[in-house]
Amino acid sequence: MAYTIGLDYGTNSVRCIIVDVADGNELAAAIYEYETGDAGIILDSSDHNLARQNPADYVKGIEVTVTQAIAKAKKASKDFDPASVIGIGIDTTGSTPLPVTQTGRPLAMLDEFKDNPNAHAWLWKDHTGYAEAAEITQLAEKQHPEYLAKCGSTYSSEWFFSKILHCLRTDPKVFDAAYTWVECCDYIPAVLTGTEKPEKIKPSRCAAGHKAMFNAGWGGLPAKDFLANLDPKLGMLRDRLYTETYTVDTKAGDLTAEWAAKLGLKAGIPVAVGAFDAHLGAVGSGIAPGKLVKIIGTSTCDMLVADSAQPLADIPGICGIVDGSILPGFFGLEAGQSAVGDIFNWFVNYVSSDSHEALTEKAAKLKPGQSGLLALDWNNGNRTILVDQRLTGLLLGQTLHTKPEEIYRALIEATAFGALTIINRFEEYGVTVSEVVNCGGIAEKNPLLMQIYADVTGREMKISRSAQSCALGSAIAGAVVAGTKAGGYNNFADAQNAMCGIKDITFKPIAENRQIYEKLYALYKQLHDAFGLADSSAQLGNLMKQLLNIKDAANA
Amino acid sequence: MAYTIGLDYGTNSVRCIIVDVADGNELAAAIYEYETGDAGIILDSSDHNLARQNPADYVKGIEVTVTQAIAKAKKASKDFDPASVIGIGIDTTGSTPLPVTQTGRPLAMLDEFKDNPNAHAWLWKDHTGYAEAAEITQLAEKQHPEYLAKCGSTYSSEWFFSKILHCLRTDPKVFDAAYTWVECCDYIPAVLTGTEKPEKIKPSRCAAGHKAMFNAGWGGLPAKDFLANLDPKLGMLRDRLYTETYTVDTKAGDLTAEWAAKLGLKAGIPVAVGAFDAHLGAVGSGIAPGKLVKIIGTSTCDMLVADSAQPLADIPGICGIVDGSILPGFFGLEAGQSAVGDIFNWFVNYVSSDSHEALTEKAAKLKPGQSGLLALDWNNGNRTILVDQRLTGLLLGQTLHTKPEEIYRALIEATAFGALTIINRFEEYGVTVSEVVNCGGIAEKNPLLMQIYADVTGREMKISRSAQSCALGSAIAGAVVAGTKAGGYNNFADAQNAMCGIKDITFKPIAENRQIYEKLYALYKQLHDAFGLADSSAQLGNLMKQLLNIKDAANA
Secondary structure (H helix, E strand, O other): OOEEEEEEEOOOEEEEEEEEOOOOOEEEEEEEEOOOOEOOEEOOOOOOOOOEEOHHHHHHHHHHHHHHHHHHHHHHOOOOOHHHEEEEEEEEOOOOEEEEOOOOOEHHHOHHHOOOHHHOEEOOOOOOOHHHHHHHHHHHHHHOHHHHHOOOOOOOOOOHHHHHHHHHHHOHHHHHHOOEEEEHHHHHHHHHHOOOOHHHOOOEHHHHHHHOOOEHHHOEOOOHHHHHHHOHHHHHHHOOOOOOOEOOOOEEEEOOHHHHHHHOOOOOOEEEOOEEHHHHHHHHOOOEOOEEEEEEOOOEEEEEEEEOOOOOOOOOOOOEEEEOOOOOOEEEEEEEEOOOHHHHHHHHHHHEOOOHHHHHHHHHOOOOOOOOOEEEOOEOEEOOOOOEOOOOEEEEEEOOOOOHHHHHHHHHHHHHHHHHHHHHHHHHOOOOOOEEEEEOHHHHHOHHHHHHHHHHHOOOEEEEOOOOHHHHHHHHHHHHHHOHHHOOOOOHHHHHHHHOOEOOOOEOOOHHHHHHHHHHHHHHHHHHHHHHOOOOOOOOOOHHHHHHHHHHHHHO | OOEEEEEEEOOOEEEEEEEEOOOOOEEEEEEEEOOOOEOOEEOOOOOOOOOEEOHHHHHHHHHHHHHHHHHHHHHHOOOOOHHHEEEEEEEEOOOOEEEEOOOOOEHHHOHHHOOOHHHOEEOOOOOOOHHHHHHHHHHHHHHOHHHHHOOOOOOOOOOHHHHHHHHHHHOHHHHHHOOEEEEHHHHHHHHHHOOOOHHHOOOEHHHHHHHOOOEHHHOEOOOHHHHHHHOHHHHHHHOOOOOOOEOOOOEEEEOOHHHHHHHOOOOOOEEEOOEEHHHHHHHHOOOEOOEEEEEEOOOEEEEEEEEOOOOOOOOOOOOEEEEOOOOOOEEEEEEEEOOOHHHHHHHHHHHEOOOHHHHHHHHHOOOOOOOOOEEEOOEOEEOOOOOEOOOOEEEEEEOOOOOHHHHHHHHHHHHHHHHHHHHHHHHHOOOOOOEEEEEOHHHHHOHHHHHHHHHHHOOOEEEEOOOOHHHHHHHHHHHHHHOHHHOOOOOHHHHHHHHOOEOOOOEOOOHHHHHHHHHHHHHHHHHHHHHHOOOOOOOOOOHHHHHHHHHHHHHO
16 A cells, blocks of 8 residues: 655645545545634735735644644554655645745744744735736736736736735845745745755746746746846846746655654655645646646636647636646646635625525526526636736626525626636637536535536536545645655556546536526626726726726725 | 695505694694505515505595594694694605596495406506507607607606506406596595596696696697507597696695595685695605705605796606696606615615614715725616616626625615716706705615715705605695685795795715716716617617516526
């Protein structure tokens, strides 16, 4: 028997699972909830854009979860021997960069900086760098449009350089004290393998490609000139970043004796290069060419791969196209909806007095089209295909008799229409979606949503067998870096074949629902284009922004 | 001391007030809630459009409320002598026609028909005749566009001939048994004065002009040919309707000895010709040229008068322009919003878990524009200026942080924008609005709404002093038909001068709010035109209808 460990760093906690390499079954799991801040996030009541994390929580999370999971595994199977753990894989949120010293120590761990949120990890959903993001986008449009073509035509405030540039501008002391910045998904493997020194780190292709404009086509990171034009210091930082990046079939290093002792594992087992949760979640859901993996949570990530030996056009509005970001040898394509579960949560937590359960039960009794409602799923902006965080929600068709469950269903349908818009965009550019596998809590727990998605997209909705696809994907990476000799696999296809699967229950489109949703989607698309395209013939393309300008002025 | 009685027939109850003719003060009041049906309305669970009332409730309501009010008046003032009541005025809902026999007896009071809702009064909000309304509109467009020009370009399902034609089509037994049909506001004065026989009734100009296309310009009611083209029987009915109509300064007759005895009043006192509640409400609020009276309840009626000696253009989208419908010698102009209070009630009763009070308190703390929300006030269609009952609501700008009080305020603002659109339409066609007086429960109880209306319209909002403007308007009509000799007045101007007033507290526009609302209104108007005009350049003008077509099909 051989096992691997998958470590999955989420927004509020880290999860460790121990997985049977033969069939992907989870033997044991443990969770550590980050201790610092509010549910693990350092907030600033005067700046809603700020979201940071304490790197010490990340490190503590390794020890707590791995030792607990091992203890549980021993209980679950008396045959379990920690020495049969042959590899470790890691996924994290991102872009979540942290400033580190020349020895690779997070500034946040230094006494001088321990109370300064800018010295901590800048969590993916930190948006403090929104102005810098706009600046980077503008400059790239002028000087290097090719940078933007690979990342959906807009550089996001959630990404690497927006955050660093914002730190440089607003807290130069932190910026100057930092030797360099590393992504969380590079930091954890480095800690476990004793390679924290920046020059020893094997940076993740996934993080670099999707968030730092790294592309072999233009020689790696953005040109020094380009960064220097944003700020000379940013240009200088480029020399202390990296020139090579690595896919998840690469070993980041070997587990140090010190960590092996602490965790009760065998020293020297390989630790895979890290990647983002969505990307390893796609791996854990069995991603392959033509197979769309939808990771549905508060937001969604829609992941596809395409053979990188074949030419692939740039796809406007897709968040990123990065060779090897999901599977080695394939372009990783990442799209997504800025809010899905978050929209339902908003309605339940802020507006309606009913629970998700009650609303879902009543909404399930409604027929498609019956409520006369239509919504746009933009309460948190639109990530794909409009790439516009300043779009807002819209609900249309309400009467004096409109019931909360009708609104709730309309919101679910809106997210389904958004999902279809993404699929259509992929297919318009030659990337076929022949199969859809869903994972995440909502996919597992909400058959109504899955049926609506099937009816709206006209595609069968399958659900990943593992409830922890991200952690499973990490464990699969652990099995691949271990290799067949150690009891693992030599490639992802073999590993996925053995370790992934889908649930027995799937959701097939119902023809009569499909017919109605085709009509509703035509109206959704009309609204989408009228309000989403700045140059729409409807001349409403700027209305949401004008409203936000008024809002900003009123709140100033 | 002289007093008059105002009888105000509302949707769920009738109210009687006894008013001091000298100053308009209310000495006593009594209410009778109709007993039949659901809160006084006969409904049909299989047809949401149906709303009928039992005429027996109307008659019983006279005796119950007048005798109670007299008893209360005696308690309130020991000097009060019922013999000092010098006149009676009556307002009712409308169009609320009822089928009657040749002697003027409501069919509903006959054993044969007492359980048949079609033989009862067809309450204003009965929409069963929507198909017939469309048919009347279509035929008038072809043959007599001038009919539509005076009633906002669309003949409504709420109106006289739509209801009668629907009865003819669906229940010919009732139609054939009816000698003719009388409006509720004609029926009550006839009962009190013993003039129920159809040829003795003095029909209300207000009802005939606003709801039955009666206009001296084309010789009274619509041409016999026109009605016969809709149905030969309808053409024949025209001969049993009326050729003359009367304004509220006309005496419908004298109180019969029988009713005088029953009520404890002096026999022979004059009863004024009836009118609709909104029209006499405008009178009770002191309406005069340039003074807009807004009656704000579940919906609004916006009333203006213009000297009928001066020419007046047709105003597209205004519900009706009728000479003498409000004040003799003036065109009565009626506009309105299909839902105001009803929209807030919908949000509180159907969607939010908060009360009106809690939402209002929180909404009052928000600054204009601060929420980033914008709504259309079309949850019950748009009466003025689009005259389209099949428009629906729209809410735009919601994020993941949008709070119920922000939505609530956006809904109030939407109704204010709708109110401004009506004022603008009047002014575009030369009818100046130099003063605004509000009445109705919402105007009295919601200072936040009044302030928003002031800020949005840029006009001071005044509130009618009487909490019962409609009943007061009826009492004023009673004082006018009594005349100076009996202690009343010879004209409405004198009567209104003495008996009407406004409250001390008014709401003046706040300059900085006004500025923001001007910007928001520009966006509202963009949405209004994009979704409200079928031929809008935005090409969204049909979207709400297409959605309703899908809804209708799904519900079929």
